[in-house]
Amino acid sequence: MNIEKYTKAKGYCSFKLGDSLRKQTKDIPDGGYGVYIFRKNTEIGDILYIGKSGTILQKGSFKSQDLRKRLNNKQDGIKREDFFAKKIKEDTKIEQIIIEWYIIDERKYLPGLIEALLLQDYFTQHSCLPIWNKEF
Structure with missing residues (x-):
């Protein structure tokens, strides 16, 4: 999928054990809503x-967090920074997590x-969801 045609800004950062997720995501512009992809190593x-940030209400306003806040929130009920650290420790093949936004x-x-x-697009290619997406 050519996601660039839908976007007005994009970038990426990475997370390794010992990193501060807030510091790694500090360059994401305030107030932007969109999507993000976590990748293994590169x-x-x-x-x-x-995933996505930004739930739209009936009147067209946004209810949910902007992209940077969403990335620094929770996943599976724990702080995302802790979630990443746990996953890196559990899977020796993950050295870092690349965050495309x-x-x-x-x-x-x-x-x-x-x-x-x-x-x-992912489902069409793999007949399943990404490993950390539990459902859609």
Whole structure:
């Protein structure tokens, strides 16, 4: 999927054991909503997770956190930084987690749509969801 046509900003950062996730994500612009992809070890590494930030209310305003806040929130009920550290310790093949992020043009596209398209593309190629996505 060519995600760039839906975005107005993009970037990536990484997380290794001992890193502060807040410091690693500090360059993500405030107030942006969009999607993110976690990969194993490199920018072209295996996709571990696909997620979104930004839930749209009926009147068109956003209810949920912007992208940086969402990335620094929780996953599986624990701080995402702790979740990453746990996964790196459990899987010796993970040296670092690459976080790709995309801020979408929310005047044109819903974050949930772009997340769904990314997950559909992954599902079409692999007949399953990424390993850390439990359901969709």
